[in-house]
Amino acid sequence: MREVARGRRRSPRRVAALLGVTAMGATTLAACGTDDGLTINVYYAPEDNFQAVVDDCTEQADGRYEIVYNKLPRGADGQREQMVRRLAAGDTAMDVLGLDVTWVPEFAEAGWIEEWTGGHKATASRDVLPGPLETATWDGKLYAAPKNTNVRLLWYDERITPEPPRTWDEMIAMSRELRERGEPHEILFTGAQYEGLVVAYNSLTESAGGRILSPDGEDVVVDGGAVRALEILREVSGSGLTDPSLTNQQEDEVRMAFQQGRGAFQLNWPYVHASYAAEKPDELEHFKWAPYPGVAEPGTGRSTLGGYNLAVSATSQHKPEAFEAALCLRSAEHQKFSALNDGVPPTIASVYDDPTPLDPSRPADPEDNPTMVDKYPMKDTIRDELTDAAVRPATPAYQTLSIVMAEVLSPPSGIEPAETAQQLRDQLAEALSSKGVIP
Structure with a gap:
């Protein structure tokens, strides 16, 4: 590994120089550190340009430690499995952990991650948007620093629907009308039996003003709003308004179906804009977006959050340095860099208003030196x-609950709202009390 020259500290504007850096391959084992032998191991999901951020934070450490990016599997289940096994075994080589937003309660309750307090907590919370900050909190305490976030938007082609629907009822009505005219009409969303279907159901439930669990995560609710969400899932998927391959569609299948002209609407993450720009640049001007649709009335739509938080392992032997490294990796300058290069939405509010290009020392250019x-x-x-x-x-048992919900909700066309709601109540209650067997 390269030595980090002492006495040098990269200024924020030089982060832009990372654009020209060919990132070194990430290791899967603890690697060499500085001359003093201090290494901070970061375990994080694959992100194309994250190695450049890691290198910049190592340089900012000014020789006190070196940060090593240990790349986790691409799938969320594989990421969680690797970390859980190592943490349960008391692995002391793990310092900073990249946690999916659903894992914080589980890891905190298990005692695997440290609470953020004092100045570290203040810095990790400063200017962070409310939703992402909530995902890093459990039992009233902060256990992680929000790194990046995500929400689903409603995407549409203005040539097909010049004005986007504001509610699910409007979208369903527009879909039916388009079908009668022989035009692309499908409402595309993640309907495969996995977490994406759970996200779709949770977004609908919250948009209808409902709840699946109580706020403290201890009791199953599945109230009227949750039942209304089941009714919508059944109506859309059981009446020819969505893709025939719905039960096989995850995020990228939804994206491709829309780009191939099979849909009028897609509910998906912001990354689809960059994909559309790369694959259909001549039509990008017609690819539009709108807020997630409401249920009862316009403006009530609530998309479910995605993203990652950075936590410090309770078994780390270098906690002060681990907290410092985590704060650097998710700083405003690095969130902007990751947003512009990897398409991950920032958690820090001010980044969205930053008018400067990636490298402030050079003129802005949409391709070479872009702005937000x-x-x-x-x-x-x-x-x-x-x-x-x-x-x-929010519950330490979320992983089990997610598997249960995906199984009960699949296929969406087979939902019987009242019956399915009771199935959810019964099976989720069993899962919460550890009586159920994961399907």
Whole structure:
């Protein structure tokens, strides 16, 4: 590994120089550190340009330690499995952990991650949007620093629907009318039996003003809003208004179906804009977005949050340095860098308003030196959604509950709202009390 020269500290504007850096391959084992032998191991999901951020934070450490990026599996289940096994075994080589937003309660309750207090807590919380900050909190305490977030938007082609629907009822009515005219009409969303279907159901439930669990995560609710969400899922998927391959569709299948002209609407994450720009640049001007649709009335839509938080392992032997490294990795400058290069929405509010290009020392250029407006034209809609986004049910047992919900909800066309709601109540209650067997 390269030595980090002492006495040098990279200024914020030099982060832009990372654009030209070819990132070193991430290791899967603890690697060499500084001359003093101090290494901070970060375990985080694959992110194309994250190694450049890691290198910049190592340089900012000024020789006191080296940060090593240990790349986790691409799938969320594989990421969680690897970390849980190592943490349960008391692995002391783990310092900073990249946690999916649903894992904080589980890891905190198990005693695997440290609470953020004092100055670290103040810095990790400063200017963070409310929804992302809530995902890093458990039992009234902060256990992680929000790194990046995500919300689903409603995407549409203005040539097919010049004005987007504001509610699910409007969208269903527009879909039926388009079908009668022989035009692309499908409402595309993640309907496969996995977490994406749970996200779709939770977003609908929250948009209908409902709840799946109580706020403290201890009791199953599945109230009237949750039943209304089941009714919508059944109506959309059981009446020819969505893709015939719905039960096989995850995020990228939804994206591709829309780009191939099979849909009028898709509910998906912001990354689809960059994909559309790369694959259909001549039609990008017609690819538009709108807030997640409401249920009862316009303006009540609530998309479920995604994203990652950075936590410090309770078994780390270098906790002061681990907290410092985590704060650097998710600083405003690095969140902006990751947003512009990897398409992950920031958690820090001020980043959305930053008018400067990636490298402030050079003129802005949409391709070579972009601003947030260039790469994130939907940034204001994203930020608005983040101020009142839906959070997945907060409970240490979320992983089990998610598997149960995906199984009960699949296929969406087979939902019988009243019966399915009772199934959810019964099976989720069993899962919460550890009586149920994971399907």
